[in-house]
Amino acid sequence: MTVDYINNEKQKGKPLLVADHLYKYYGDFPAVNDVSFRIDYGEIIGLVGDNGAGKSTLLKLLAGYHKPDKGSLYFKGEKVNFKSPYDARISGIEIVYQDLALISTMPIYRNIYLSFEKKKGIFLDKKRMKQESEKFLKSLGIKVDPDKLAGELSGGQRQLVAIARALMFNASLILLDEPTSALSVYEANEVLNFVKRVINETYKDNASAIIVSHNIYHVYSIATRILVMDQGKLVLDVKRGDMGPTEMEEYIVKITRERAVH
Amino acid sequence: MSSSYIIRLFREKRGLGILIIFIVIMFLFDAINKLFFTPESLSDILLVATQDGIIAIFVTLLLIGGEFDLSVGEVFVFSGMIFGYALPTLGPYLALLLALVISAIIGLGNGLITTYLRVPSFITTLGTSFLLEGLIFVTTGGFEISVSLSRVPFWYYLSGRLPYGFNMWIAWFIIFAVLSYILLEHTRFGNHIFATGGSQNAAYAVGVNTRLTKIILFIFSSTIAGLVGIMSLLYYTTISPVEGQDLPLIVLAIAVIGGSSLFGGVGSVEGTVFSALTIGAIYVGLVLAGVPSYYYYSFVGALLVSIAIVNEKLLRRKVQT
Numbered sequence: 001m002t003v004d005y006i007n008n009e010k011q012k013g014k015p016l017l018v019a020d021h022l023y024k025y026y027g028d029f030p031a032v033n034d035v036s037f038r039i040d041y042g043e044i045i046g047l048v049g050d051n052g053a054g055k056s057t058l059l060k061l062l063a064g065y066h067k068p069d070k071g072s073l074y075f076k077g078e079k080v081n082f083k084s085p086y087d088a089r090i091s092g093i094e095i096v097y098q099d100l101a102l103i104s105t106m107p108i109y110r111n112i113y114l115s116f117e118k119k120k121g122i123f124l125d126k127k128r129m130k131q132e133s134e135k136f137l138k139s140l141g142i143k144v145d146p147d148k149l150a151g152e153l154s155g156g157q158r159q160l161v162a163i164a165r166a167l168m169f170n171a172s173l174i175l176l177d178e179p180t181s182a183l184s185v186y187e188a189n190e191v192l193n194f195v196k197r198v199i200n201e202t203y204k205d206n207a208s209a210i211i212v213s214h215n216i217y218h219v220y221s222i223a224t225r226i227l228v229m230d231q232g233k234l235v236l237d238v239k240r241g242d243m244g245p246t247e248m249e250e251y252i253v254k255i256t257r258e259r260a261v262h
Numbered sequence: 263m264s265s266s267y268i269i270r271l272f273r274e275k276r277g278l279g280i281l282i283i284f285i286v287i288m289f290l291f292d293a294i295n296k297l298f299f300t301p302e303s304l305s306d307i308l309l310v311a312t313q314d315g316i317i318a319i320f321v322t323l324l325l326i327g328g329e330f331d332l333s334v335g336e337v338f339v340f341s342g343m344i345f346g347y348a349l350p351t352l353g354p355y356l357a358l359l360l361a362l363v364i365s366a367i368i369g370l371g372n373g374l375i376t377t378y379l380r381v382p383s384f385i386t387t388l389g390t391s392f393l394l395e396g397l398i399f400v401t402t403g404g405f406e407i408s409v410s411l412s413r414v415p416f417w418y419y420l421s422g423r424l425p426y427g428f429n430m431w432i433a434w435f436i437i438f439a440v441l442s443y444i445l446l447e448h449t450r451f452g453n454h455i456f457a458t459g460g461s462q463n464a465a466y467a468v469g470v471n472t473r474l475t476k477i478i479l480f481i482f483s484s485t486i487a488g489l490v491g492i493m494s495l496l497y498y499t500t501i502s503p504v505e506g507q508d509l510p511l512i513v514l515a516i517a518v519i520g521g522s523s524l525f526g527g528v529g530s531v532e533g534t535v536f537s538a539l540t541i542g543a544i545y546v547g548l549v550l551a552g553v554p555s556y557y558y559y560s561f562v563g564a565l566l567v568s569i570a571i572v573n574e575k576l577l578r579r580k581v582q583t
Contacts, residue, residue: 063467065467084466085466086469086470089468089469097467101464102464103456103457103464103465104460104461104527105456105461105528106460106527110457114453114457114465114469114470115457115465115470122449123444123448123449124449126448165468
């Protein structure tokens with residue numbers, strides 16, 4: 001099953017992001033192999049697949065962490081060519097990594113403002129960064145002292161603070177790489193519902209999110225659309241209502257088994 | 263509650279522990295020998311503390327950024343050698359410029375090899391150090407390099423003697439300490455130094471130019487080592503080819519005793535300043551106490567290991583990755 005964003009009649013409206021035939025190789029191995037899709041405003045995409053399917057690599061291409069070897073990216077109607085994560089953030093794409101979320105040895109407020117520091121002349125305006133991050137965290141219902149070191153937070157708190165950072169600078173696209181894998185069931189639900197609430201209410205559907213997970217049940221409840229990757233290829237692109245999670249899982253198992261036979 | 267508060271205080275203020283040790287050591291040596299608190303011995307303390315301390319400040323910045331520089335000792339001698347050799351033909355200003363530019367280029371080389379070719383800086387700078395050492399011995403034939411101060415109009419500003427045996431290095435030590443403190447604690451670049459050393463990948467992922475940050479720090483440590491080499495040459499009017507051999511490790515010890523972590527992301531300028539003063543006090547104090555000078559190294563070694571144990575165990579942060 002190939003996915004062609006141009007001929008997909010189901011997707012209408014103005015696209016927020018278009019990925020056009022993206023490739024990324026690690027040596028000779030295509031980690032992302034001819035991937036095309038589009039994302040509209042207000043969508044929450046669940047990106048699902050086995051370990052090594054290419055989900056994280058795809059996310060890193062969108063976030064400027066890696067450059068695609070082939071293919072183009074269009075963001076808000078313009079062709080973009082990110083040279084670094086900084087470029088992507090300036091354009092309005094924020095990413096939260098599972099393992100690279102925060103720097104343990106730095107206070108929370110300095111993590112939040114890292115590379116977007118507030119300054120007074122040439123000097124850091126620490127007071128303002130502290131106050132504003134405290135205010136922002138509070139407005140999202142996250143109760144932590146911004147002066148604390150990030151290393152002192154629990155796993156769930158770390159994810160929430162990292163997501164809060166992604167929301168602080170008016171991003172239009174928020175990428176979450178396995179945000180729930182290191183969390184308890186309770187914490188995972190909290191984090192996912194938090195994302196949904198922020199996209200729908202705080203951002204009033206002027207932003208979208210992609211949530212990567214290897215477990216379809218984790219993201220099914222909040223996603224509006226599910227993309228499935230296998231061996232670097234996008235093999236399924238469906239709206240949530242069109243296919244149930246069990247059906248989807250069976251489909252993934254089926255293509256994996258077919259591959260094993262061939 | 264109170265003990266956790268104290269641990270937290272020492273953890274946040276990395277310079278505090280070494281400040282207390284410095285004060286205790288000063289009183290200890292004063293109790294042993296009443297000559298300790300005289301201007302002469304204080305100036306001796308500062309002579310040791312400032313030469314190593316200025317370099318240690320910039321090695322601290324690099325260490326916080328997550329990298330080593332083991333080549334500062336040979337850059338120190340190499341830069342002095344270039345200045346001494348170029349002085350008769352190029353004149354003092356161009357000779358100074360040439361020596362500093364070459365020191366900076368060595369730092370740039372260390373930085374590029376470490377960040378772009380991904381060679382650990384331990385290896386990169388060790389290699390640079392051996393390379394320079396070879397060049398120094400080939401060029402000098404093992405003999406000292408000397409200068410005549412009459413040819414160097416600015417010698418007084420770099421290394422001039424002040425009353426009571428003090429010299430201009432104190433002023434440079436203060437200037438560099440204040441500037442690098444402001445740079446580290448109050449600028450965007452300083453924030454990026456902590457971030458790069460704390461977790462290079464995490465810092466890069468949110469937009470920090472981690473390579474550039476490290477390269478700049480390598481250039482800093484190398485250029486400053488070159489400058490201090492010239493300052494030393496102008497103070498003693500000679501520099502020996504073997505003078506730089508202990509320097510990188512002493513300077514590293516000063517930074518670690520001052521609270522810097524070898525794993526990056528942790529450290530402070532004030533900690534390194536107090537640490538340099540402590541090392542100077544130990545050196546002079548042992549001499550005044552009539553202890554053979556070789557014990558100095560044992561003393562510094564014991565202090566280094568004790569501080570490292572305290573920092574890594576007692577004050578260890580709850581770090582999750």
